[in-house]
Amino acid sequence: MERFKNLPNFASAMTVIENCPMKGRNTFGIDVSADKFIEFGNEDELRSVLAQAGTPLLTVGGGSNLLFLDDFHGTVLHSAISGIEVLEETDEYVMVSAGSGVVWDDFVGYCVGHGWWGAENLTAIPGEVGASAVQNIGAYGCEVGDIIHEVRTVSVKDGSVRVFSNEECRYGYRYSIFKAELKGQYIVTYVTYRLSRKANPNLGYGALRQSVGESGETTLENIRNAVRRIRDSKLPDPKVLGNAGSFFMNPVISQSDFESIRREYPEVPSYPAGEGLVKVPAGWLIEKCGWKGRALGPAAVHDRQALVLVNRGGAKGSDIKALADAVISDVEARFGIRLKAEVNFILS
Ligand code: EPU
Numbered sequence: 001m002e003r004f005k006n007l008p009n010f011a012s013a014m015t016v017i018e019n020c021p022m023k024g025r026n027t028f029g030i031d032v033s034a035d036k037f038i039e040f041g042n043e044d045e046l047r048s049v050l051a052q053a054g055t056p057l058l059t060v061g062g063g064s065n066l067l068f069l070d071d072f073h074g075t076v077l078h079s080a081i082s083g084i085e086v087l088e089e090t091d092e093y094v095m096v097s098a099g100s101g102v103v104w105d106d107f108v109g110y111c112v113g114h115g116w117w118g119a120e121n122l123t124a125i126p127g128e129v130g131a132s133a134v135q136n137i138g139a140y141g142c143e144v145g146d147i148i149h150e151v152r153t154v155s156v157k158d159g160s161v162r163v164f165s166n167e168e169c170r171y172g173y174r175y176s177i178f179k180a181e182l183k184g185q186y187i188v189t190y191v192t193y194r195l196s197r198k199a200n201p202n203l204g205y206g207a208l209r210q211s212v213g214e215s216g217e218t219t220l221e222n223i224r225n226a227v228r229r230i231r232d233s234k235l236p237d238p239k240v241l242g243n244a245g246s247f248f249m250n251p252v253i254s255q256s257d258f259e260s261i262r263r264e265y266p267e268v269p270s271y272p273a274g275e276g277l278v279k280v281p282a283g284w285l286i287e288k289c290g291w292k293g294r295a296l297g298p299a300a301v302h303d304r305q306a307l308v309l310v311n312r313g314g315a316k317g318s319d320i321k322a323l324a325d326a327v328i329s330d331v332e333a334r335f336g337i338r339l340k341a342e343v344n345f346i347l348s
Pocket residue numbers: 138139140141205234235244245246247248249250269281282283284285287292304305306307342
């Protein structure tokens with residue numbers, strides 16, 4: 001905890017908006033409102049908000065991983081804690097702290113600009129630093145839990161500070177303790193990352209290796225640009241077409257269940273997921289069920305990546321959910337696998 005003592009406590013006026021429109025604050029672009037929206041700029045402000053706010057409380061980052069099913073009758077909290085600060089630096093590594101309100105991709109750009117390795121594969125993921133540590137965002141062979149050193153939080157119950165070590169966060173595939181046992185109990189204020197000062201490229205994802213190879217040397221900038229190109233080729237820009245990235249998680253199934261799928265579909269892609277377990281891409285399962293590019297009312301399955309559901313315009317949360325339910329039911333009927341949403345459903 002000592003290492004946080006010099007963090008800036010920016011003075012800032014809190015933003016409080018009653019009956020706040022949320023359309024621009026969720027990347028699905030769902031047109032709902034929140035009874036109250038409060039933005040805090042430092043831990044003291046957060047504590048004073050917590051002392052007064054009733055329930056329910058919802059903490060949001062960039063709103064890139066949630067689906068509002070209706071108006072939110074409670075208080076939505078958003079961190080505007082800014083700042084990126086080096087806490088420690090050696091020849092090998094650097095410890096950097098970022099405020100939970102820092103835009104995730106700005107942080108990645110900062111790391112790449114300073115020649116620090118570890119965050120580059122996570123280029124262009126929408127959202128903010130705080131939520132990234134809760135969701136354990138991941139892409140192209142890297143998860144943010146791989147580079148997180150500590151997560152500093154404030155307790156919703158009593159406003160006290162608690163710092164979680166990486167181990168205490170219990171990171172797994174799209175999993176952390178903040179999404180599970182401790183859901184809603186702590187609000188992230190700062191995240192400390194351990195990045196490498198020595199070149200440490202992670203090019204295990206074939207398409208990334210190829211794209212970086214085509215652009216010349218294996219530099220941080222080339223990796224960042226290659227990730228951007230790959231993402232742009234598959235994933236819709238939320239500013240153009242409302243979406244929340246992968247709507248479902250890739251299911252992990254037993255080796256024997258996998259073998260029975262492979263007997264029928266020898267081409268099924270897969271990744272090892274631990275002893276006797278196999279991860280199968282949900283996008284492939286959904287495409288095989290004929291859903292890729294198909295619409296159900298104002299909601300649709302993206303035509304370039306079936307794992308992404310999109311708002312074609314004017315969709316309500318219930319329209320997206322109806323599509324998700326139809327997809328889940330068809331995948332289950334065909335493959336015996338029940339897909340789980342990665343996106344958080346919000347209903348108060
Ligand atoms: N696939 C299909 N059809 C599709 C989509 C994918 O057949 O419509 C197949 C692909 O051909 C490939 C496999 O599925 O063989 C995997 O596809 P891809 O590499 O695009 O990745 P993914 O498993 O669909 C995951 C993450 C993404 C991340 C990519 C790259 C999850 C839930 N999603 O998707 O994360 O960008 O890997 O690492 O794990 C996100 O979380 O919002 C997100 C976009």
